[in-house]
Each structure stands twice: as structure tokens, then as C-alpha cells.
Amino acid sequence: MTDDESNPLPRGRNQRGLWIALLAIAVVAFAGWRSWESWQSRRAQAQAQASEAEQQLAALQERVETLRRDLRAQTQRLQDASASNRILRDEVLGLGQRGALLEESVARLSDPSRHGAQALRLDEAEMLLAQAAQRLEIAGDVDGARRAYALAAGTLDGIDDHRLLNLKQVLAQERAAIDALGPAPQAALAAQLEAFAAQIPRLPRRPADQDAQPRPAWQRLLAPLVDVRPSRDETIIAPPQRAAGEAALQIELSLARAALERGDRAGFQAALDRIDAWLPRLWPDSPPLRQGREQLKTLRAEPLRPDLPVLGSTLQQLRQLRSAGLQLRVPPAVVSPDAPDPEVEP
Structure with missing residues (x-):
């Protein structure tokens, strides 16, 4: 009889332990x-929730930024509307x-007691x-100044006030x-400048003593070929140089006219x-040149400008009278005899 046959119980116990150990390992x-x-499912769910939360946060931030832009635009519109209203107001x-x-x-002007027509006349005269x-000062227009003074004198003559008598006398002196x-x-x-420019082409080109004195025969023979002049004479005789000098002279005349x-x-x-x-x-x-x-x-x-000491004295005196509070009295024919004598500030 063998050992296996003699000990059957321990072998069965070993097999059961092995199966139990395998079962435990399988369960574990x-x-x-x-x-x-x-754990993987929870992790994936957490990642999905985090990604969704990030998307929601980004969308929320974008919406907030959109609302901020709209708010700034509305604020700008309100400011523009306020500025427009302020300008309109x-x-x-x-x-x-x-x-x-x-x-x-x-x-x-319509009130006869204030007599505004005379105040307007003073404004016109000034x-x-x-x-x-x-x-006179800017353009030197004497004729225009005479006409303006004549109109101012006619305007002041239409004002009947004895306090303007000195002003009218000063104006008469200035006009004279x-x-x-x-x-x-x-x-x-x-x-005068034009008359001088017209005389320039008629100036003699030879010295006066040279024309007055008789020349020797050899000079008369050589005159078509050679022109004999004193060494001290600095007059330009070469045609090109003379043409350039005459052109320069015309330019200087134009500059003088412009000035x-x-x-x-x-x-x-x-x-x-x-x-x-x-x-x-x-x-x-020559005498014409001199x-x-x-x-x-x-x-x-x-x-170039007229030097008149009395120029502007009438205007200065009129402004002094008006700054001192000159008041024009209303003529008696304008108001009734019972009314007081009103005065007008021009």
C-alpha cells in the first residue's frame, strides 16, 4: 500500500486550501x-465636469465682456446726448x-424819448x-480819406447839440x-518816378565836351572803327554789358515802384x-544826367505817407466824449412841453 493511499485526507485538505486561495485571489x-x-469613471466624470465648468466660465466671461462693451457704448451715447442737449440749450x-x-x-430806436437816431449818427460818424x-495810414488813400471825412461831417451836421461844437470845429480843421x-x-x-524813367532813354551817350570840341581828322577817319575815350571814363560801352546794365536798371525801377x-x-x-x-x-x-x-x-x-499832426484828433475826441458818458438831448419838437427833458446815452 502506497503513501498516497494511506494518507487521503491531507491531500484533499491541500486541494481545498488551494481552491480557497485561488478564489480569494480572484475575489481580490x-x-x-x-x-x-x-476610480477611472469618477476621474473621467470629474474631468468632464471640470471641462464643462471651464466652458461655462469662458462663456460667462465672454458675456460679461459683451455686457461691459454694451455698457460703455451706452455710456458714450448718454454722454453724446448730454453734450448735444447742452449745446442745444x-x-x-x-x-x-x-x-x-x-x-x-x-x-x-422806436422810443422817441431816447432819440436813438442821433446815437446811430454818432456810431456812423465814428x-x-x-x-x-x-x-491814410495803411494805403495812403488821400482821396478816400477826404470822402470819408466829408461823410462824417455831414453826419455830425445832422446832430443838433451844442456840446458837439468843438468836435465839429476840430473836424473842419482836419479836413482843411x-x-x-x-x-x-x-x-x-x-x-515823378515815371517821368524820370521816361527821360532815361534820352540821356546822351557821349560826353558834352567831346561833341562840342572839333575832333582831329584821324579820329574822324577812325570813328567808324575805333572810339577813343579818356581812361578815367568808366562808362560801359560793350553792347552785351550795356544790355545787361540797362536790364538791371529796369529791374531796379520795378523794385522802386513796388516799394x-x-x-x-x-x-x-x-x-x-x-x-x-x-x-x-x-x-x-552830362547836364541831363546830373x-x-x-x-x-x-x-x-x-x-511816402502824409505827416499830419492833427490826423485822428477828431476820432480821438469823439471817443473821449463817448467814454465820458456823452448824452444827446432830445429836440423839443419830439416830446410834449410838459414832459421833462430826457437824455439819451448813445
Whole structure:
């Protein structure tokens, strides 16, 4: 009899232990597998929830940013509307103020007790006197200033007030001083300059003593070929140089006319000096040349603007009277005899 046959119980016990151990291992493996699968499921669910939460947060942030942009746009629209309303309100207020001023001006003009026509005459006289002064100072327009002074005198003559007597006398003196000027200084100087420019081509090109003295026969024979001149004579005789000098002289004359037109005394005198320097280089010494240079000296010394000490005195006195509160009395024919003597502020 063998050992296996003699000991059957221990072998069965070993097999049962083995099966129990295998079963336990299987149960543990199944439990681990289920735990790992559950953990993976929970992890995937958590990741899905986190991703969904991130998407919701991004959408929420985008919506908040959209709401902020809309809010800024609405705020800008409100500010623009407020500015437009403020501008419209200012314009309405300005229109109201202008309407009130117009009503006040119309009421002042239509009210005979204030006698607004005389105040308007004073305004017109002041404007005419200012225009006359500007014409003389800026453009040297003596004729225009005379007309403006004549209109101002006619305007002041329509105001019957003894307090304007001194003003009218000063205006008469100023008009007499302007009438004594004759033509405008610029016009007279322009005429003299044109007369001088017209005499230039007629200046003799040979010295006067050379034409007066008889020349020797050999000089008369060689005259078509050779022109004999003293060495001290600096007159330009070469045709190209002479043509260039005459062109330069015409340019200087144009510059003198332009300076005279704009009232530039320094430029006018400088142009005349350059003209005077060109004359002895283009023409020899002769009485007409000396006379022309004397004319240039006379033109250089003449003023371009009228020098009147009384110029603007009428305008200054009128402004002083108005700033001192000059009031024009209403003529007696305008109001009734029982009414008091009103006064008007112009």
C-alpha cells in the first residue's frame, strides 16, 4: 500500500486550501478591478465636469465682456446726448439773448424819448472817421480819406447839440489840413518816378565836351572803327554789358515802384540808391544826367505817407466824449412841453 493511499485526507485538505486561495485571489482581483474601474469613471466624470465648468466660465466671461462693451457704448451715447442737449440749450439761450437784445434795440430806436437816431449818427460818424484814418495810414488813400471825412461831417451836421461844437470845429480843421495836401504823396512820387524813367532813354551817350570840341581828322577817319575815350571814363560801352546794365536798371525801377506801392520807405530809398549807382556806369557825365540824379535825391527825401499832426484828433475826441458818458438831448419838437427833458446815452 502506497503513501498516497494511506494518507487521503491531507491531500484533499491541500486541494481545498488551494481552491480557497485561488478564489480569494480572484475575489481580490475582481474587487481591485471594480475599484480601478470606478476610480477611472469618477476621474473621467470629474474631468468632464471640470471641462464643462471651464466652458461655462469662458462663456460667462465672454458675456460679461459683451455686457461691459454694451455698457460703455451706452455710456458714450448718454454722454453724446448730454453734450448735444447742452449745446442745444446754449444755442436756445443764445437765441433768447439775441432776441432780447433785438427787442431792446428796436424798443430803443422806436422810443422817441431816447432819440436813438442821433446815437446811430454818432456810431456812423465814428466808423467813418476810423475808416478815414485807416485809409491814410495803411494805403495812403488821400482821396478816400477826404470822402470819408466829408461823410462824417455831414453826419455830425445832422446832430443838433451844442456840446458837439468843438468836435465839429476840430473836424473842419482836419479836413482843411487834408485838403491842403493836394494829391496823395504816393501818387505824386509815382508820377515823378515815371517821368524820370521816361527821360532815361534820352540821356546822351557821349560826353558834352567831346561833341562840342572839333575832333582831329584821324579820329574822324577812325570813328567808324575805333572810339577813343579818356581812361578815367568808366562808362560801359560793350553792347552785351550795356544790355545787361540797362536790364538791371529796369529791374531796379520795378523794385522802386513796388516799394512805393506798398509804402516801404527803406526799400524805396535802397532801390533809388541802386538806380543812382547804375546811371554813371551806363551814361557819361552830362547836364541831363546830373539833373536826373538830382531828381533821384529829391524823390529819396520825399515822405511816402502824409505827416499830419492833427490826423485822428477828431476820432480821438469823439471817443473821449463817448467814454465820458456823452448824452444827446432830445429836440423839443419830439416830446410834449410838459414832459421833462430826457437824455439819451448813445
